[in-house]
Amino acid sequence: MTLQSDLADAADAAGLEVRIRGVLRDADPDAVWAAGGPDGPHAGSADETTVLDVGGLMPVLALWPVIGSLVAEEALRLHTPLAAYGVEADAGTTTHHLLSHSTGPAAHAALTRLAEHLTGSPLAELAATRVWHPLGMTGTGFADGALHAPPADLARFLSHLLSPAEHPLPRAWVAESLRIRTGELTPARGLLWHPAPHGTWSYGETPTVWISPRLHRWALLHPARSQGSLRTTFREAAFAPVP
Numbered sequence: 001m002t003l004q005s006d007l008a009d010a011a012d013a014a015g016l017e018v019r020i021r022g023v024l025r026d027a028d029p030d031a032v033w034a035a036g037g038p039d040g041p042h043a044g045s046a047d048e049t050t051v052l053d054v055g056g057l058m059p060v061l062a063l064w065p066v067i068g069s070l071v072a073e074e075a076l077r078l079h080t081p082l083a084a085y086g087v088e089a090d091a092g093t094t095t096h097h098l099l100s101h102s103t104g105p106a107a108h109a110a111l112t113r114l115a116e117h118l119t120g121s122p123l124a125e126l127a128a129t130r131v132w133h134p135l136g137m138t139g140t141g142f143a144d145g146a147l148h149a150p151p152a153d154l155a156r157f158l159s160h161l162l163s164p165a166e167h168p169l170p171r172a173w174v175a176e177s178l179r180i181r182t183g184e185l186t187p188a189r190g191l192l193w194h195p196a197p198h199g200t201w202s203y204g205e206t207p208t209v210w211i212s213p214r215l216h217r218w219a220l221l222h223p224a225r226s227q228g229s230l231r232t233t234f235r236e237a238a239f240a241p242v243p
Contacts, residue, residue: 017043068173158218
């Protein structure tokens with residue numbers, strides 16, 4: 001790493017923070033947010049320890065990585081019907097179908113049943129032992145039926161998705177998830193993740209996370225107010241090319 005590249009990275013991080021703070025200043029100054037790369041956060045709101053309700057991100061923080069770990073172990077094949085594993089589901093329903101075509105509680109419940117049936121352990125334990133603990137996400141966990149996490153833990157998770165590390169989530173699983181898996185059907189989806197402008201993939205409504213392997217950047221937004229168009233303007237500030 002040269003002095004010139006260090007200075008350029010510092011300038012990019014400073015510019016990123018200025019753009020995002022400009023967007024949030026009037027729209028939602030109390031929003032919790034962060035943006036960074038494989039090396040960690042580059043900018044963000046001041047408090048990284050506040051524990052947030054991230055129930056809306058449960059599928060991407062718990063289900064998706066646990067399923068990925070089972071695929072990596074060859075304990076699960078994406079195109080094998082769930083019924084073949086002894087899990088009750090509509091005829092022909094596969095893990096691939098649930099991740100790429102289905103959304104909502106029914107699909108998430110089916111995937112949870114599958115993971116728990118294959119391992120004999122509850123999802124909360126699987127996510128903690130297979131993903132959160134290895135990544136140092138010590139503040140993440142279920143309480144009173146909801147998933148909670150501090151921004152620092154979310155940053156660790158998103159940074160890992162862009163890093164070259166193979167554990168706990170293999171690079172192949174991340175790469176396979178971040179490509180269109182629905183053919184010409186709409187809406188286009190990867191495995192759980194949704195394609196978005198500027199080479200990004202997103203998950204969630206409130207809160208929302210984005211990753212862009214092309215730009216080596218991630219971002220997260222946990223709004224304090226009703227969002228309106230904030231998700232779009234935040235994404236543009238975090239990922240759009242600077243004129």
